[in-house]
Amino acid sequence: MTNYDELITALSPPEKVELLTGASMFALRGEQRIDLAPMAFSDGPTGVRGLEFTGGEVVALFPNATLLASAWSTSTAHEVGEMLADEAERQRIHVVLGPTINLHRTPLGGRLFEQYAEDPLLTGHLAAAYVRGLQSRGIGACLKHLVANESETERNYVSSEVSEATLRELYLLPFEIAVEDARPWSIMAAYNDVNGVAATEHEHVNNEVVKGEWGWDGLLMSDWFATKTAAAAANGGLDLVMPGPDGPWGASLVAAVEAGEVDEKVVDDHLRRLLRLADRVGALGRSRAWRGELPAPDSPQRRAELRRLATDGMVVLRNDDALPLPDAQRVALIGRHALETTCMGGGSATVRPPHQVSIAEGLRSALGDRVEVVDGVEVRSLPAPSDALEHPETGEPGVRMSAVDADGEVLGDRHREIASATVEGDSFDRPVARVVFAGRSAAGGRMNVGAIGTGAWRLRVDGEEVAAFTLTADGHDPGEATLIPPRRTVEVSVPAGGLVEAELRIVATEPVPGPDGVVGVLSNAIASGLGFKALVASPVPVPAEDTLATAVTAAREADVAVVAVGLTEEQETESRDKSTLRLPGEQDALVRAVASAASRTVVVVNAATPVLMPWAEEVDAIVVAGLPGQEGGHAVADALLGVREPAGRLVTTWPAADAAAPAWDVVPRDLRLEYAEGTFIGHRGHHAGLAAPPAYWFGQGEGYGSWSYEAARLVEGAPSPSVEVRVRNTAPRDSREIVQVYLQPTEPDQPVRLVGWAPVAVAAGESASVVVPTDPRSWRRWSGAGWAPLSGGELLVARGLGDVRHRLVVPDRPSS
Incomplete structure (x- = not known):
């Protein structure tokens, strides 16, 4: 075992401090005297971009986080971690800056596309699986952003005002689950303040909770340019300032140590954590043996994997016998998103992929000349680079x-x-x-x-x-x-x-x-x-009325019209929040015009986050395709044609109207953003009647099966019970179901919450018994003095909270 204290003792205070600020935008310094090699970091929510922000290496572009999460599969998250480790190792990257595990507090958040879900339990378990997959191959993971960083507006200055109970039960819970279950090697502190204290210098969160109560031994780094102070951040638990070579530490932190404002033991602890990270990723005391012959981003293996992952997360929200598309039908594919499919969001999640397959390319590849492709209305308000x-x-x-x-x-x-x-x-x-x-x-x-x-x-x-x-x-x-x-x-x-x-x-x-x-x-x-x-x-764009007329003609002449609508990186991006859930441009008018003329209308929603669909009852099918990555068009074609079932379930509640959500505002008042809804975000608040019933519930999704829930029973156990459910696939084709279990506590001030889920694949006409374990961390509340158990309540066995199939009474549980 490496003796970190011996290495630390060999360095002077200035030498120690120098190692605690990055050497460049995405790299750390080495130190030959202690056999420490430089380390390389890379952004990684939807691909391992490398050391350059743009113009770098060609890398694999993965489906976005909400699309991957919509599979409700920890095995999928683990596989993604392994694949990202391959991508990192191919570029000699030591740490991938992900996963992003902030919650979908409000659907207006611009960065939701790179976060998993609105629910802390689902987010935490997926994050833990991702971390295990990544770190199993010697590449470090970095949970981000600690904490209460759910919107982008004034993110460097805003103070998220959150009660301790809300912080513990919601926003810290995904971090707690990932730390307990997967032991991530690093965490990133957010830009924002939490209750008036910068996240990079938050003694309570960083030292008392994460490093103290949870016993976490990893490295806490700053988000890029987030650190504002020297002594306060060092004392507040921050271990590493990024990026470099300059920053607020350096000589200022050395001076603070000399003045007694920061104990040198604090600096030693920061350096010990950095050395531990280096040891874990093979950058300390030895030369890491990087693997060779890893799959290229455009290799047949990687393309098939990314195509499968994208289809598995797609969500069928409506299907009036329109999908899968029947053979030999003539298809009119309509919409700007068909030709210019949005495959990734904006900001630090962007990568340089080998290609981005559009929906038009995917359907043409599958159906040949049976597809007529028609452009749609303009979807952008800002100029964008193009291939003109x-x-x-x-x-x-x-x-x-x-x-x-x-x-x-x-x-x-x-x-x-x-x-x-x-x-x-x-x-x-x-x-x-x-x-x-x-x-x-x-x-x-x-x-x-x-x-x-x-x-x-x-x-x-x-x-x-x-x-x-x-x-x-x-x-x-x-x-x-x-x-x-x-x-x-x-x-x-x-x-x-x-x-x-x-x-x-x-x-x-x-x-x-x-x-x-x-x-x-x-x-x-x-x-x-x-x-x-x-x-x-x-x-120059064609006038909307001309576009609508062309679309109507094509729809009328086809057997089925597929309309692709959605968002772009203008809405789904780091550094900017949305102001509405309405589709940009005249896309609603396009859908209605096509639906009025077509025999059958299928809508593909190319968006990672909720949009309003006032035409939903006028069309025959709706598939949410997310931001599907480099193989997106092929994955959409597979979903529409039934080559692979789009068996995903929503990870965010979709409101029925703007502002019809328990939490909405992203604009701070006097640089304060009040989390006034407490723990009642998303489906929790809708279920409690704090907002109008949503258009689509968290957990909702049809797939291509149909299901009867024949029986359900409570199975007592320690530390928490399980639920055994028998389900039958009543459809004429094999399908995959997600059995979800929610707890409605007896306490009136406690929201309903997801306590467990289990996926199951069942052949056509067959049944299966599914055991859904519940997580003990969902059976507690923060009392102010510490954690206290919930007394009992009712378990809801459901296909999303809008479709509850069984209710099981839970006996009162012991108080300690």
Whole structure:
């Protein structure tokens, strides 16, 4: 066993402190004197991106977290962890920054797509399985974000105001389950404050609960640029500041130790935890043997796995004998999301995949010329990079990016597939002063041409300047300046083969003060170098009325119309919350127009989070496809054609209207966001009558089976009972069911809660006996002085809380 104390003693206080701040954006320093090798971290919610934020290696793009969670399968989560470990090892990454296990408190949260669910028990068990899978192969997991980080608005400044009972019973519970059941090697502290104290310096949460009560021995790192103090954060339990090489610790923390503000033993504990992490991932005292010959992102094995995982999580919300699609039918596939399927969300979860298969490509591959594809209405309000341009020399999709120094010398050219770049994504001998994007338009015509990213821009078509403007970030949020950069377009005529150029002069501006007087660390000045830059060129949209007319004609002539609707990274993204659940653009009008003309209408919802569907009763089938990853189109085709059953269940309650949820607001008042609903979020609050009945309940999903629940009985046991249920598949095809068990406690101030579930596959016409264990951590409440058992109540055996099949009375349980 490694003697960490001996290694720590060999270092001086400045040397110790230096190791506790990152060496770069995603890497840590090594120290030869103690045989510590550098370590590499990578974002990883939907793929292991690597050490570059954009323009890095091609990696596998997984289905998003809510889609994976919708399978309600710990074996699936474990498999995903193993696959991500392969992706990490192929790039020599030591720690994957995931899973994200904050809860879906309000459906407006912009980052919900990379979080599992609204329920803490489901989230915790899936997270534990993911961690076990990842760490079984020597790659560290990082639970994030600790804690009460359920929305993005003012996330660097907001204080989440949460009662201790709510914190313990809801928001800390997934972390507690994952820590107890899987022992993750690291955790990430959030941007926000919790009850007025920054998460990175929260003595109660970090030291008293996580490291104290739970006995967790891992490393607590900051979210990127989240640390605001030296002494307070060090004393408050933070072990590592990210990123580096600069930060609030360094000389300031050394001075705090010398002044007696921080005991050197505290620094030693932080370093001990860092060394323990290094030891676990093979970066201490030995050279890690990285495995070779791992599946490539576009290998047949990986493609088949990702396709299966995506289909397994898709949720059938309605099916009036329309699915699976019958053989030999003519299909009209309609909608912008059919052609430009959203396969991943925005922000730090983005990766560079080998491809992203659209629904149109998937159905065409399966059905050939029986599919007619028709574009839909515009779904974006902001310009986005597209494939409308080609490299001026090679003709490849994308553009040429040229970096120029202050003397006008070209430092290098790069091919960019989607007309985009980040200045820091390439290494050049001298600083970059200007960047020139250039591409030719193959089709020509009226186009929206513009730019994304901070700096001074000039736009040219065939050498003639058509616009000049300077873009700066409006807000003070560090993430917004880089993850959601400013953008602008102008409408111009471009001849076929015309050369479109966008020249960017990097402009550094003054830092923008935050609302509490704190200067944003990622101001416009830094965003000028770090932020996403892109040349935008896309055809001017066809008027909506013309699009609807074309769609109606196609629907009328087909046997079945499949309409793809949904959201994009404008709504499902880090750094920004939603303001409505309505589908953007005229998508509701498109669905209604098609449904009025088609013999049968199937709607595919390409969104990870709830949307309003005012037309739900007018269509024959609804399938929620989530953000399905790189094989998304093939996975949707498999679901629609019945090649594989879309047997998922919702992991978030879908409200019937805007604001019709127990928790709604994401906008803080005076930088305070009150969690006033307490423990009654989502299905818990709806069931208690704190909000109108939802459109679709947490746990709801039809699959392609039909089920009778023939019997259910309580099985007493310690430390908590189980429920035995006999189910029968009454459908003419094999199917998979998720038997769910909820507890309605006797105590009137306690919400209903999920206490257990079990998946079961049953052949057509057959029955099976299913034993559902309940988790003892669901049979307690926080009393103020500590945990106390719930006295009893009623167990609900259900297919989602909207479809309860059996009720079992639970005898009063002992008080201790």
